[in-house]
Amino acid sequence: MRTQITSGVVFTTPASLPRGRHVLPREQIVAAQRERMLIAATELLAGEGYRGFGVREICARAAVSRAAFYECFTDKDACVHTAYDRFIAVFLDRLAANSGDDWAGCVRDFVGSYLGTLQADLVAARAFQVEMDALGRAARERRRTALTHLAGFIRDLRTRRFPGTGEPAPLSAYIGAIYALRQIASDALDAEDEPDLIALVPELSDWLCRMVDSEETA
Numbered sequence: 001m002r003t004q005i006t007s008g009v010v011f012t013t014p015a016s017l018p019r020g021r022h023v024l025p026r027e028q029i030v031a032a033q034r035e036r037m038l039i040a041a042t043e044l045l046a047g048e049g050y051r052g053f054g055v056r057e058i059c060a061r062a063a064v065s066r067a068a069f070y071e072c073f074t075d076k077d078a079c080v081h082t083a084y085d086r087f088i089a090v091f092l093d094r095l096a097a098n099s100g101d102d103w104a105g106c107v108r109d110f111v112g113s114y115l116g117t118l119q120a121d122l123v124a125a126r127a128f129q130v131e132m133d134a135l136g137r138a139a140r141e142r143r144r145t146a147l148t149h150l151a152g153f154i155r156d157l158r159t160r161r162f163p164g165t166g167e168p169a170p171l172s173a174y175i176g177a178i179y180a181l182r183q184i185a186s187d188a189l190d191a192e193d194e195p196d197l198i199a200l201v202p203e204l205s206d207w208l209c210r211m212v213d214s215e216e217t218a
Contacts, residue, residue: 009121036062046127050134115197
C-alpha cells in the first residue's frame with residue numbers, strides 16, 4: 001500500500017529548506033512547514049488511522065518542531081480538518097470544470113472527475129474517504145456539508161445548462177446519489193491496495209443518472 005501522497009494533486013511537497021543561515025522570508029518558511037504538516041497528517045491518517053498518531057508523529061514526519069506546529073494549528077484535529085478542507089476545495093475546483101454536452105455527459109464528467117481525483121492520490125483518498133469519519137461529529141458535519149454542496153452543484157448545473165430535464169428531482173435525490181458514489185469509492189479504497197476507480201465510471205454514471213430522474217424525465 002502506498003504511504004506517501006502524490007505531490008501536485010491535493011498537496012504539493014515543498015522544496016527542502018536551506019540549512020543554517022539563509023535569507024528566506026519568515027512567511028515562506030512557515031508556509032512550507034505548514035504544507036509539510038498537512039501532508040504528514042494526511043499520510044499518517046491514511047496509514048495509521050486517526051487513533052494511531054498524534055502531534056508528535058506529525059512533527060517527526062514533517063521534520064518540524066512542536067513550536068512550529070502550534071504556530072499553525074491548535075491541535076491534531078485542527079491540522080487534519082485543514083487538510084480535509086483542502087481536499088474538498090480541490091474537488092470543487094475540478095468538478096466546476098464540467099463540460100459535458102448533455103446531461104448524461106455531465107454526469108460522466110462529474111463521476112470521472114470525482115473518481116479521477118481519488119485515483120490520482122490514493123493516500124489522500126484513503127485518508128479522507130475512509131479514515132476521516134473516525135474524527136467524530138465535527139468530521140461528519142464537514143462531510144455532510146461537502147456532500148450536500150456537491151449535490152447542489154450538480155443539481156444547479158443541470159437546471160442551468162439543461163432546463164426542463166431535472167426540475168422534478170428533489171435535492172435529496174442528488175444527495176443520495178452523491179452518498180452512493182462516495183460509499184462505493186470508499187469501499188473500493190478500503191478493500192484494495194490499488195483499486196481501479198476509473199473502471200467504475202461507465203457503470204456508476206449510468207445508474208446515477210437514473211437515481212435523479214423521475215418518471216416525468218426518464
